[in-house]
Amino acid sequence: MHDRHYPSTRPDHVYLFATCLVDMFVPQAGLDAVKLLEREGLTVHFPRAQSCCGQPAYSSGNPEQAQAVARAQLDLFGEPWPIVVPSGSCAGMMRHHWPLLFEHDADAQKKAQALAGRVYELSEFLLRVLNVRFDRVTTAAAALPTENVVLHTSCAARREMGTRVHGVELVDALPGVTRIEHVRESECCGFGGTFSLKHPDISGAMVRDKVASACATGCDRLVSADCGCLLNIGHAAAHQQAPLPVEHLATFLWRRTGGDRVSEGESA
Template identity: 75%
Template structure:
């Protein structure tokens, strides 16, 4: 992860919703929009967007990943920030899209310019909008643990952003667990290719989270949430999972995630 200079708060932004949120957790995408609109922003959602290309890229198929990225380079034409409610997808767009076009100068310039406008949601809320949630009231007190995907931690610094936002929320106690810095075992196609290893890793993750006594795990990456949440249900463990966007909206809005009012 590299340090970056943050712009002043804009009036308009793009949302890159990610394919996993679109297919499995659309409420998290809606709650991300609500968090941004709460700060007075107009949110634009280009309908042609799809996957960031990370599954193909991490599986050793750069040509397929390049084709996915190329189909979207012109969708975010205005000089507005591109906010991504996924640290791993934001990392793919910010750090790897320019690399995919290293031998294509025209598209490399487009990818590099776009990459400079890509922000993970927590990062954007904290450093660009400088949100202040200390006055949020209405939701009951609760203990939570955090999980940060490997890519989000390394490439976007998502953990530090999430910690800062959660720690500022009234009534929320964040508890660290022994396996917080470890992979949950999802790793995209890793979970398919090495199912036994993946299963053992997520079992350790769930056990460590439950050992804290917290009943909720919060993360900014849907792939990890699907993996941890399904494992917890399979193990009949007392652990609910929630996307960071929905968690923040629920806490600052005082209502259930997915509720606009």
């Protein structure tokens, strides 16, 4: 991961790359991501032909299949607008690995490199490009009950995109929210895409450790910006009947800042 330079002016338009997991399993997270962006005055565009980022095929050792998935989407984001992704691992795939898929195709690689430079994970974009302020107490937000939360950042988001710091800063700025760290926070939850299918016993042990560690804090919920991890941890907690509700970061941010209830003239 390298230091990144951010634009000095706010864009008026952005693309949303929703990810297949958001599309199929947690659509509310995608809708809330759109609402967070629109509340900042942006017009959000959603190319309907978008699909998977190709990460499952790529991490399973099938770069040709991942290349085919990426190639089908290289021309979907034709305007020079930022591409916002509500998933650190999917953003990492597009930003760091799409150009590598086309090392023997100069024209496609040029497109992939140009696209990769415009890819931002959602929390990174909110904080570093839009400079959002979530520390201002609105009437709606002030009425919400206090919450203690733990934050989970996927391995790819943490180590490849470096977005843990953005999630931490956004959550820590929320009125009425206390973020608690736990001893296994930096560990993998065991999902790892197809890893959980190929090695279910190891994956199951990892997520049990993660759930137990989070529950030991006495938190009210676990928040994550990565749907694969969120689904894995949430389903494991439900299976264990553990008191650990989970919520996508986009939905959590929207809810904790008052959401639709933010009054005119009040800025979240």
